[in-house]
Amino acid sequence: MEKSEADQQFELELYWCIQQLENTLVTKKMNPKQAQDVTQSLKVLKSQKAPLVKKRQLMRMTFGDYRAKMLEEQKKFSKAYHRAEISIASPNKNSRYLRKKSAFVKVRSIRNNEGEEEPHIEANQRDFAYNPSDNSFRFNFSDTETK
Structure with a gap:
């Protein structure tokens, strides 16, 4: 029905x-x-x-x-x-998105003191370095129970 x-x-x-x-x-x-x-x-x-x-x-x-x-x-x-x-739908006209090594980097123009436009990278992938951990930290738990 x-x-x-x-x-x-x-x-x-x-x-x-x-x-x-x-x-x-x-x-x-x-x-x-x-x-x-x-x-x-x-x-x-x-x-x-x-x-x-x-x-x-x-x-x-x-x-x-x-x-x-x-x-x-x-x-x-x-x-x-x-x-x-x-x-x-309408992105910012002053921004461009570039792809570099599977990471997105936002580039926008910034005026310097002389009035010239310079590109400015907000997420700088070049300064990032990954160092693997040696996993040396351990918690110091005792196996003996206190009664």
Whole structure:
């Protein structure tokens, strides 16, 4: 049995309201009466036996125009996602990435005192030398037990 589009939309709205109430319980400091009201609302919204009309009424009383709030939140997250997508897609124009011996080195231009641009290597692989350890360090644990 397939769910109709209206049923799917209601489920989406219901889950949004439940999530908002759970976040309220976790993040806000409330007096015991407010916490009890929020928990009771959650119990009704999560109940399988509660009628749909009662759930819608509770959602409207608790959040007001919850559909508008959902759209506002969706727009906010889509804008943030779009900004993050743009910042990832457009690299810094003053930086170049070179590969040297399977290590990435970031090179950027820096102006010296005379105003000339000089390349500057941030991760200098030439100065790094690996020296193997002789593993001479040992913990001094005694084998005898003290009784």
